[in-house]
Amino acid sequence: MNFNLFDAEEQVIERAQALEARLTALAPEVGAELAELVDGFKRSYREQRRLVRVSDRLQGQLATANQEAERRRREAEDALERLREAQDVLVQQEKLASLGALVAGVAHEINTPVGIAVSCASHLSDATARLTAMVEKGELGRGDFNRYLATATDTTALILANCERAAQLINSFKQVAVDRASAERRGFDLRAYVQETLLSLQPNLKRGNHTVTVDCPPGLMVEGYPGALSQILTNLVMNSLTHGYGDGRAGRLRIAVTQPDPETVCLTYADDGAGIPPGNLPHVFEPFFTTRRGEGGSGLGLHIVHNLAVGPLKGSITVESPPGQGAAFALTFPRVAPG
């Protein structure tokens, strides 16, 4: 069966035409007038057909456009998703690469004291074997024995010092791996906490007559990891004392806290010491970068600071050191640590 959308209209037209024929036979003037009306209706019927076609076409085009838009939106979303995945992979690779560099650095650093300890121990072992042989042969003289004692004293001192150095390195290496899970999260008053941290550094500060000014809005509550913050401050202060005022000068340290917006905290730490040469600035946060190698510097301090800033604090840290104006660090982090 053929479906006709305009079946009803066509039937009306047929009936009207039949009526027109009958009426024209009966009353020709009326018939002519009716014929005009029938023509009008026929035209209107054709227009209706056309309009339905126009609107069907338009809706079809709209639907196609919508589908196209939807397809593009999905494509864009897919692309974004792939980009995110690629980014995750990159971040992961970078983490691995920096872990690799760290491990290589640690191995290299520890190799020196361990190597010295090993050669001292083998030297001591050789000397002991010679001594034993002489005792067995009954040939041990007083001079031999004294020489052995001198060797043993020297080598054990060296072994001890180098093992301690290795242990110390391992200890600072452990700190690099900031254990976020064990770090305590809580709310704290930032100004009070900064002052508390400085109090624990007082003995060191007093010794060099250094002063610290703290400029922090009272009652600023931070929700996050106070332990990380205090470790950062301690590292920065100790660096100023070791690297900034090596000449015994009394330093003026400044800590200032501002809030660029209510949910962001910006802590700047500045000293007026020797400063960092421009060539060293890009490297200070790298693991094992130190200008005091062999004098107790491991070069891990600022690396730990950086890890704490971007890790638990979910923020960032930058360094500046305009020639002649000391070193300044800007630590920015969300007032409420996410997650």
Added chain:
Amino acid sequence: MATERLTIPATPRTPEIDFDFASGRLALRGESYPDDVATLFGPVVAALREHLAEPSDAPLHVAIELVYFNSSSAKVLMTIFQLLEAAARQGRPVTVDWYCDPDDETMREFGEDFSEDLEHVAFSLREAADRDS
């Protein structure tokens, strides 16, 4: 005295309308999906009606060059075509040129469709590039 020339500049939703009755050239160009058909086309249809009411045998050239129109605009076009057909039936020479892009199947079909009721008007489908500007 009837309107000599009616011009309405195009907007993003309405076509350029240039009905130059004095020279017998009427043109509609662009897209047509006005927010309110009555406000836009009311005066246009009224001016055409008024112009055609005065008997004349001066030729009338109508150019339609629409790339898109909505259903209400389609109804207005059919009204205009009917007025033109009535005038042509009275003996006035009327030509309608329906311009459309060669790739625009839809507009060409609409042109064919709309010319169905034109008997006395000389209707022709033209490619948009042919237009002598």
